[in-house]
Amino acid sequence: MTALEATSSGEQRGEVNPKRWIALTVILVAAFMDMLDSTILNVAIPSIRNDLDAGYADIQWVTAGYQLAFALLLILGGRLGDIYGRKRIFQIGVAGFTLASLAAAVSVDPNMLIVSRLAQGGFASIMVPQVLAIIHVSFPPEERAKAFGMFGTVAGLAALTGLSLGGLLVEWNLFGLEWRLVFLINVPVGLFGLILGQTSIVESKAPVPLRLDIIGAILAAVTLFLLVFPLIQGRELGWPAWGFVLLALTPVALFVFLRQQRARTRKDGSPLVALNLFRLRSFSSALGVQLAFNIGVGVFFLSWSLYMQVGLGWSPIHAGLTSLPFCIATFITSALSYAVLAAKMGRKLLQLGAVLVLLGLGSYIWVVQHYGSGATSWQMALPLALFGLGFGMVMSPIPDMATSEAPMKDAGSASGLVNTNQQLGFAIGTALVSVIFFGALGGNASDNAREASAQLRQDLAAVSVTGQSADRIVDYFVQCTSDQAKEKDWTVQAPSCAKVPTELSSNKSAAQVYADTGKHTNALTFADTFAHSLRWFIGGMVLTLLLTFLLPRKNAAHGKSEAGAEWKAAAETS
Structure with a gap:
């Protein structure tokens, strides 16, 4: 040789x-x-x-x-x-x-x-x-x-x-x-x-x-596709049921491929x-x-x-x-x-x-x-x-x-x-x-948002936002932070984040406090x-x-x- x-x-x-x-x-x-x-x-x-x-x-x-x-x-x-x-x-x-x-x-x-x-x-x-x-x-x-x-x-x-x-x-x-x-x-x-x-x-x-070995090449590609495609695209597609079906079919396709490879080896090496x-x-x-x-x-x-x-x-x-x-x-x-x-x-x-x-x-x-x-x-x-x-x-x-x-x-x-x-x-x-x-990520975001809510409330009080106004901002913060972390695409705003309290949109000091708390909480999450x-x-x-x-x-x-x-x-x- x-x-x-x-x-x-x-x-x-x-x-x-x-x-x-x-x-x-x-x-x-x-x-x-x-x-x-x-x-x-x-x-x-x-x-x-x-x-x-x-x-x-x-x-x-x-x-x-x-x-x-x-x-x-x-x-x-x-x-x-x-x-x-x-x-x-x-x-x-x-x-x-x-x-x-x-x-x-x-x-x-x-x-x-x-x-x-x-x-x-x-x-x-x-x-x-x-x-x-x-x-x-x-x-x-x-x-x-x-x-x-x-x-x-x-x-x-x-x-x-x-x-x-x-x-x-x-x-x-x-x-x-x-x-x-x-x-x-x-x-x-x-x-x-x-x-x-x-x-x-x-x-x-x-x-x-x-x-x-053309048949072997096709079977190998099919086997790898059944495994790799659901793994690469699963989250983006929301983990559909057919993705798990493809994964379940992978061992079957692998078995067929190995049988074909053994037969091909015996046939012409x-x-x-x-x-x-x-x-x-x-x-x-x-x-x-x-x-x-x-x-x-x-x-x-x-x-x-x-x-x-x-x-x-x-x-x-x-x-x-x-x-x-x-x-x-x-x-x-x-x-x-x-x-x-x-x-x-x-x-x-x-x-x-x-x-x-x-x-x-x-x-x-x-x-x-x-x-x-x-x-x-x-x-x-x-x-x-x-x-x-x-x-x-x-x-x-x-x-x-x-x-x-x-x-x-x-x-x-x-x-x-x-x-x-x-x-x-x-x-x-x-x-x-x-x-x-x-x-x-979603669970950590919810936990960290709830832990940060007390400090957020204190910081809002420092800029004269208290009572029900502070409650609405804190509730919005916890919900929006949790929901946004669960979004697949960060460029897409979670629906709960679209309903901004008027206290934030009209008060620059409150908005700055909110932004600083959000940045800190996001980093911790x-x-x-x-x-x-x-x-x-x-x-x-x-x-x-x-x-x-x-x-x-x-x-x-x-x-x-x-x-x-x-x-x-x-x-x-x-």
Whole structure:
């Protein structure tokens, strides 16, 4: 079995690509483009809403449409590389993603932007799986650790750039383009990847000819749709009954898919998913750790964004700069994890990372509850730094651990499954925010409003508002605060908030007292709810820590393995 197929230029099979480090730069640039796009858009949403007159449902599809298309096609995208050539599929994905980004940037209405985002997600799903697959087949095991370490570094850099650069681009409004720069930034990056990738990446595919499993691709997409769509859109649609029906049908669809994959394996050995991968302890256990961790991460990031921007009222750029300790710490440990630490520590690296995440989350709960509505970015720095250090130690090694023993003919399939598993974890975590965060938000708002009513009454008395007038304002405050927290869209005013007492509309001093109390109560409500979400994440991290004990003690990439033997045999067969 050889590591690489002969290229069109006549390079020998099994030959190590002399330009592999340049090729790594190209594919990491593409990975950076995808990761950047997943973070940079969040801060541009208000600008998109205003410029395109987009409704709440439109904005949801701008974000969810990308996630849905990406998740549904990732497994297929990975297998396409095994069959038709990873370089070819990668280049198609980069070209398509770049064009879709340009289309998004010039969108004139919400519908055009939604279609462009769907196209972005679709092309990303065939581009991203090739990144891990090309690393896996282009580098011998002794070099693969450094390559994956650089991949982790790029992930940290993308998070750092996306959260801060997005806010700056929208805030500066360069050339009057506002949010459009968020998408335009992908165009020069994509062109760079296309040009340099054509000459540096060596074509590779499965050594044994494979056929495209169209039926398997359809069944996989249906199975993922039944699971992901209700999770992404459930809260926005009011958790309809048919959503739970789709979720209940997911195990049935999965059973049918697995039966079809086994039959396809017996028939011609060309299934969409190489089920033999799950017999590898390194692969199946790494996927379990990855899924549990990413579910918690999905809960954290959305809850965190809501706490800072809606609860504390911070601007996007303020929230982005607050994330710098997390991003810098993630950048550092992602770079060091596989370049330095993994060979010595093995699974202990992930266990140390999980402990650091737990320390970061626990200290963040203390900061949120101790400082309440007065919490500052500086007070959050240490918890975020601890979280970031652990985040890099857990996230960075997983792709290599999962694919280290995968046969090279199934590198694309393994990569597609790793990426799909990651997206699935994020989707489940984001959906759980509807239950964990929003489920507690209304109750916390009611409790905090009632507790603040006594102080509100005293402050109103200080501006000469007493008696029945004060009663009407306090009753209105408690009802409006509670109802507004239960609204799905904060731009939509709760009906109870529309009936403003005349005492507020005619008395500026009373209105100012009311506004100050409302701001303070809102911050406390989101702080309590964010702390509630962090406790759930802590539970998920304990599970993640326990699952790490299922991993092999040492990564196969750093020792003797079938992958290493495969590379040695390939080198001797040129």
